[in-house]
Amino acid sequence: MTSPLDHPDIAPQVSSWPEPSGPTPSQTVGPFFSIGLAWMCAEDLVPADHPGAIGLTGRVLDGAGAPVPDAVVEIWQADADGALESRPGWLGFGRSMTDAGGVYRFTTVRPGAVAGGAAPHIAVNLFARGLLQRLVTRIYLPGEPANESDPVLQSVDPIRRSTLIARDEGTQLAHDFRLQGDRETVFFVW
Amino acid sequence: MTTTDPPYDWAPYRSSALRAPAQPLQPLALGPTERSGPVLGTGAVQPGDRDLTRQHAGEPIGERINVSGRLLDNAGRPVRRQLVEMWQANAAGRYAHEVDRHPAPLDPNFTGTGRCLTDEEGRWSFVTIKPGAYPWGNHTNAWRPAHLHFSVFGAAFTERLVTQMYFPGDPFLAHDPIYRGVRDEAGRRRLLSCLDWETTEDSWAVGYHFDIVVGGRLATPVITP
Numbered sequence: 001m002t003s004p005l006d007h008p009d010i011a012p013q014v015s016s017w018p019e020p021s022g023p024t025p026s027q028t029v030g031p032f033f034s035i036g037l038a039w040m041c042a043e044d045l046v047p048a049d050h051p052g053a054i055g056l057t058g059r060v061l062d063g064a065g066a067p068v069p070d071a072v073v074e075i076w077q078a079d080a081d082g083a084l085e086s087r088p089g090w091l092g093f094g095r096s097m098t099d100a101g102g103v104y105r106f107t108t109v110r111p112g113a114v115a116g117g118a119a120p121h122i123a124v125n126l127f128a129r130g131l132l133q134r135l136v137t138r139i140y141l142p143g144e145p146a147n148e149s150d151p152v153l154q155s156v157d158p159i160r161r162s163t164l165i166a167r168d169e170g171t172q173l174a175h176d177f178r179l180q181g182d183r184e185t186v187f188f189v190w
Numbered sequence: 191m192t193t194t195d196p197p198y199d200w201a202p203y204r205s206s207a208l209r210a211p212a213q214p215l216q217p218l219a220l221g222p223t224e225r226s227g228p229v230l231g232t233g234a235v236q237p238g239d240r241d242l243t244r245q246h247a248g249e250p251i252g253e254r255i256n257v258s259g260r261l262l263d264n265a266g267r268p269v270r271r272q273l274v275e276m277w278q279a280n281a282a283g284r285y286a287h288e289v290d291r292h293p294a295p296l297d298p299n300f301t302g303t304g305r306c307l308t309d310e311e312g313r314w315s316f317v318t319i320k321p322g323a324y325p326w327g328n329h330t331n332a333w334r335p336a337h338l339h340f341s342v343f344g345a346a347f348t349e350r351l352v353t354q355m356y357f358p359g360d361p362f363l364a365h366d367p368i369y370r371g372v373r374d375e376a377g378r379r380r381l382l383s384c385l386d387w388e389t390t391e392d393s394w395a396v397g398y399h400f401d402i403v404v405g406g407r408l409a410t411p412v413i414t415p
Contacts, residue, residue: 025372027354032290160213190218
């Protein structure tokens, strides 16, 4: 008996898939991401007793001013010396999931200046239900003289510039992300 | 390179209404921070983390599948030794998450969480079960097509991507505001896996292939100094 696969009406089993024709589009992280992402909830980039450790915290707020309780905040930053790298003991990366009050929190160090003349800053990704793609922004440090000459900060409408600069609360930096509306955070594209 | 990412403000997806920025996005001249990125998962990901059918005492209910593909950058180069995270609903369309109130059964043998590192060719793979469709309340009879959530890191901050993989021929794709948030058909096709005979195992599991290409947000390619 011949194999059923030899019948002319049965397509041969060919392993071939199309080469991707371009980038994979983004989709929302949805409401249930914690089962996939909480294992690496890296809120402490450094231990709290690390020299120069500082808190970085704030809220994610929607267009009605309501807390967003299902957002993921990810940060990527230079170390205190301006080195952008993951190495043993320092990932340079943090991930925090907002709580019921929309609050995220990290323990990190103030980033040093990196090459290229930019003022020290932290790169931020925001993911949430309702966002079909991530939002990208930066956090700059309060009271940093280099902010006055940072080309990105200076390219932003002065009225909105403060949405990119953290507030100094002594033992911690505070920074809210407003997704929409009054005092909306500046988000970037490239 | 034009982006095929879905818009922020997309009326059929009701959750976007209060979360999409109202102001135009600000063009950013990429700096060293965005051109670099973390290396994650090394030492933290265990070999067994890629098999979602072996995380409990028994086997999960559902259609066993082998899902694999490559993680590539926008120039077609493999992203090597980088983290791939995946999560999903169970075969009944229920997430093992306290917020999921869909009255479908939880499966005590299925958490729905996996992760792995890409190899030298950018390849990754998972063993899991095919998730079920589920209602999500966006509108009457809003059913999500079966999907796997993927979170991947490229070689740089610019290449961070969170997306979803769908299954070919799913009738709910035509009616799903999230999938159809991608406005061009070629882009949508890149969210579909395809049946893969090479990883289909006789009398055991069906194979699906899904390549992930990061860097789609870029208006122009990154020139590495």
